[in-house]
Every structure is written in structure tokens, then in C-alpha cells.
Amino acid sequence: MRKTYRQFATVFALLMLALFLVGCDALDAMREEHGVYAGETDRSTVTFRGETYRELGLDAEKLFYRDLSSRVYITEPDVPVLLASTVGEYGQTDAEMNFIVLYRERNAVYAREDIYEEALAETKMEDPYTCIRLQYLDGKNSGRGWQYHTLSEAEEALVRRVLAGVPLKEEAVDFAYLSPSQTLFFESETGLFADNSYEIVEFSGGVAIRDCNFYDKGDPEYYIAGEADALLLKELLDKYPG
Amino acid sequence: MVKKLLKYELYAYVRTLTTMYLILIGISILCRFVQLFENDHISYSIVFWSSVIALIITVIACIGMTAIFGITRFYKNLYSAEGYLSFTLPVTPTAHLIAKTAAQVIFSAAAVLVSLIAAAIATAGEVLAELFRAGFWLAGKYFEICGGHGVFYILEILLLLLVSVIYAYLMCCTCITIGQTAKKNRVLMAFGVYFIWYFITQVVGTVMLILIAVFGEIGLLDAIAQVIADYPKAFMHVGLVGATLLFAAISAVFFFVSHRIMSRRLNLE
Numbered sequence: 001m002r003k004t005y006r007q008f009a010t011v012f013a014l015l016m017l018a019l020f021l022v023g024c025d026a027l028d029a030m031r032e033e034h035g036v037y038a039g040e041t042d043r044s045t046v047t048f049r050g051e052t053y054r055e056l057g058l059d060a061e062k063l064f065y066r067d068l069s070s071r072v073y074i075t076e077p078d079v080p081v082l083l084a085s086t087v088g089e090y091g092q093t094d095a096e097m098n099f100i101v102l103y104r105e106r107n108a109v110y111a112r113e114d115i116y117e118e119a120l121a122e123t124k125m126e127d128p129y130t131c132i133r134l135q136y137l138d139g140k141n142s143g144r145g146w147q148y149h150t151l152s153e154a155e156e157a158l159v160r161r162v163l164a165g166v167p168l169k170e171e172a173v174d175f176a177y178l179s180p181s182q183t184l185f186f187e188s189e190t191g192l193f194a195d196n197s198y199e200i201v202e203f204s205g206g207v208a209i210r211d212c213n214f215y216d217k218g219d220p221e222y223y224i225a226g227e228a229d230a231l232l233l234k235e236l237l238d239k240y241p242g
Numbered sequence: 243m244v245k246k247l248l249k250y251e252l253y254a255y256v257r258t259l260t261t262m263y264l265i266l267i268g269i270s271i272l273c274r275f276v277q278l279f280e281n282d283h284i285s286y287s288i289v290f291w292s293s294v295i296a297l298i299i300t301v302i303a304c305i306g307m308t309a310i311f312g313i314t315r316f317y318k319n320l321y322s323a324e325g326y327l328s329f330t331l332p333v334t335p336t337a338h339l340i341a342k343t344a345a346q347v348i349f350s351a352a353a354v355l356v357s358l359i360a361a362a363i364a365t366a367g368e369v370l371a372e373l374f375r376a377g378f379w380l381a382g383k384y385f386e387i388c389g390g391h392g393v394f395y396i397l398e399i400l401l402l403l404l405v406s407v408i409y410a411y412l413m414c415c416t417c418i419t420i421g422q423t424a425k426k427n428r429v430l431m432a433f434g435v436y437f438i439w440y441f442i443t444q445v446v447g448t449v450m451l452i453l454i455a456v457f458g459e460i461g462l463l464d465a466i467a468q469v470i471a472d473y474p475k476a477f478m479h480v481g482l483v484g485a486t487l488l489f490a491a492i493s494a495v496f497f498f499v500s501h502r503i504m505s506r507r508l509n510l511e
Contacts, residue, residue, distance in 0.1 A: 016363070016366050019274065019366040019367035024277070024280070024367065024368045024369050025280050025281075026280075026369075027368055027369060027372060078379065079379065080372055080375040080376040080379050081372060082372050082373065082375070082376040083376050083379065083380070
């Protein structure tokens, strides 16, 4: 009987040991959200998913990101992954994992090492917005699944040409009809800077680009497109409906 | 003689509770086995969470059964027909009470230990390793904050837990002992005694709350709060040791009452 118990105990112990070779999806998911500072007091770099991120010295509250969706909890090096969400600092990353943005416990922006120099250069530019994307819904217009169309050179030139005109205030524009708008995202090359305060709108008087930056200007301003440009903008709206 | 009594008490517990502990271990193994098929499908979630709930219920049942068995064994062994045999043994009522209390404390600890083993089996593997890592990290932070006092806090809490188990068990035993002095409906009488005791503790608690409110009105509460803020660690020691002494004192009263009745007013069926 004792021999049977011993054999059973040995098999049981080996089975328990073997379980250490089997992973756990829930733990892996937690590790995917766990970032680590360089040291206990060194916050200059963060290691996240095997990549190194360096601090850019920007105010996170002044920046806007198109799609900050994935979360990350950043802790000191010795903190176990199970406690990361409890004791860690909460941040978010964009879809391409180019940046980590912290805006709760601390206010900081980290850029991935390979795009750090490029992002740092963008912080010194007066106009870092080198790329324009048009936001539209998918073909079924289901209200979900925003898509983005990157404007071609000609389309970008069109938008910048219209914006070069003299803006009009709201009271000067006839709003008998105003279509649902499509948002224009002005972005820097790395995506560090993004501005979505421009919209293309169709109204009874034609087509305009609306600058919705209320905070600086009070009321929205309208850049009315000329006849030829209005037709081109309308084609863009028809192709990518809002 | 207490040792012999204790031995047979422990045998009785082992005979009854071993099956429960084996069931608990079995369910924890099942829970771990289910996790080998981890995937995103809803059917896995249903099965996994069902196994976790079953494990939690079994842990509660295990601990509850240990307590209930201890109390029912006290009653059957001393105040039912078995009592005629128990009280003919060459042992004092003190020995009976000590043996039974000691057995209950040992198996309460065993129930908790088996529950922890079950939890370890259910999380065996990477999760258990991470749990240990998290535990050690928290322990490190705890000792960083509490310093040397940390060790004493742990000892005081363990002592308080031990005395609490003894208090709870002796309270039930005393209710049963007082109940058996009745001519009939002895179990009902025991429940009645329990409710009277519960009522008394509630009245005392309410009086304490009123006193605290009065202290608050006259500003004494602020002075006490200031002392706590100035000496938090000392206050913690005072609180833990004070609670331990209070429970120990009440347990001693229960022990004395039970002993007195068993010695002078035994009223077997």
C-alpha cells in the first residue's frame, strides 16, 4: 500500500512540475500590456514588448492621437506582471505602437527607438503636418469601423489650396443645407502630431472646409472652395462618404 | 490523558473530513485540467468559470463542515447517549474541553491548509509562479513600510486568529452546554442562548457607537485621532493585542461556564 501511495505521489508531483511548461493565455495577455522603466528612478526609457521607447519631453495633454486604443501599464523593473495594472502607471499606445502616452499619474510621451530622432525633429517643426487623411465609414455605412484614406498629392494640394483662401465666419455663410461632414486628419509623418479640427462640408452655397478649432478662434471658420475646387471636393466626398 | 483524548478526537475528524478534503483536491485538479484547453471560445469560458465556482463552493463547504463537525461532535460526544461513556472515563471536564478545542483548532488550520493546497493545484504552473512573485514583492513592500514591527504584526494577527477560532468554538460549546440544562428541547434552548448572546453583543456594540458619537461631540475623538496619527504603529499593536486579550478573556469565561455546568449540573438524556 505504501509503495502505491509513493508511486501515486511521484506521478502527481511530476504532473505538477510538467504544468510549469504549459503557458497561460491570460498571463500572456497581461504581459502584452506590461511596460518596464529603465530603473527604479530612471524614467527616461521604457521597455515594452521587447522594444525600447525614449521620452520625448512633450506635454501629453496638448497632443491628440487618431487611435490611442491599446493600454499599457508601466512599472519599475522588479514589479511582477500580476500587479502591473494595480501599481503601474496607466498609458496608451497607438495602433502601430509608435508611441506610449501617459496622462494620468504622469504626463509624458515616449517614442519607439527607431523613430525617436524623426519624432524629435517633428517637435521642432513649425508645421509638422505633412500628411492628410480623410476619415470615412466602411461601405455599409454601419456607423462602426472608421476607415482612413490618405490623400494623394493632387488631393492634398487641393485641400491646402482651399485652406490658403480667406476664411469666413459662420454668420457669413448660408446654412440652408449642410451635409454630414467628413473629418480631415492632419498628421505628422510619424503620427506624433495629429489635428482633426478640419472638416469638408457641403452646403447650399457650395463646398467648404470648416476649421473647427474653437478654442483659439471662438467660432468655426469656413474656407469656401472655388467652382472648380468645389467639384473636386464633391467627388472626394462621393467617393468616401461620411 | 488529554493526549489520548486528543488522539481519538483527531481520529474522528480524519475519518469524517478526509473524504471532503479529497473531493476538494479532486475539484482543484479538475479545475487545472480544464485550463489545459484554454482558448477564446465561449464554451471554454463557461466550463472554466464553472470549475472555479465549484472550487470556491467546495472550499467554503470544507471549512464550514470542519466547524459544524466540531460542534456536533461536542454535542454528541458529551450530551447525547455517548456522554454516559465519555463521562465515565477517568478524565476531568477540563481535559474534555481542552482536547475538543485543540482538535477543532488543529483541523480548522488543516482545512485552511488544504484549501491553500487546492488553490495551488488549481493555479499550478506559470500562474502559481507569478502568484509567488507577486506575494514576495508585496511582502517586501510590507516590510519596507512596517520595518521591524511587521514581524510582530504578523505574529499578533496569527495569535488573534487562533484566539478567534477558540472563541467561536467555545461560544458554541457553551451555548450547547447551557442548553442541555433544560429538561426538554435542549437544542432549541442552545439556539436561544446563542441569540441572547448575539443580542447582548449587539447592545454592547450600539452602546460603544453612542459613546464614540458622544466623544466626537466633546472633541475627545479628535484627541484620540491625533494620538493615532502620531503613533500609528504603536496603536496597531495596542489594537491587535487588545482584541486578542478581549477574545481570550471572553473565551476564558465560556470555558469556565462550560466547565462549571459539566462538573456540577450535568443533565444527560
